[in-house]
Amino acid sequence: MLQSKELSIFEDLVYQATSKIARGKVSTYAQIAKEIGREKSYRAVGNALHKNPFAPLVPCHRVVYSTGRLGEYAFGKKKKMALLKEEGIIISNDQIVDFQEKLFKF
């Protein structure tokens, strides 16, 4: 509580984990949550990425739903789709093709 100075440890971990995702790969909120030791805090992960102060810095566009859907994105789904496509991720109707194949594992 009352950590109005810097980002909470949790958020910091989220950003670091997200930045670890290799180019051309994608990850899920649950996967990241688990990686940072809070598997059930996938919602907090999304919340952290939403506030993401490292917006274009951290590859938050590589984070999607566990169902293979894109999920939301601060710059818009269209932008997310375009970015992923440039990295080799094919998306069809807001859904990643070969999702499990493109899924990045820590």
Place this chain on the structure above:
DNA sequence: GTCGTGACTAGCC
């Protein structure tokens, strides 16, 4: 310290 909400997820109907 409590309440409400979110870039989610898995389970049910």
Place this chain on the structure above:
DNA sequence: CGGCTAGCCACGA
């Protein structure tokens, strides 16, 4: 197969 519901953690007011 598809839509809806409830549960989860952390944060802001």
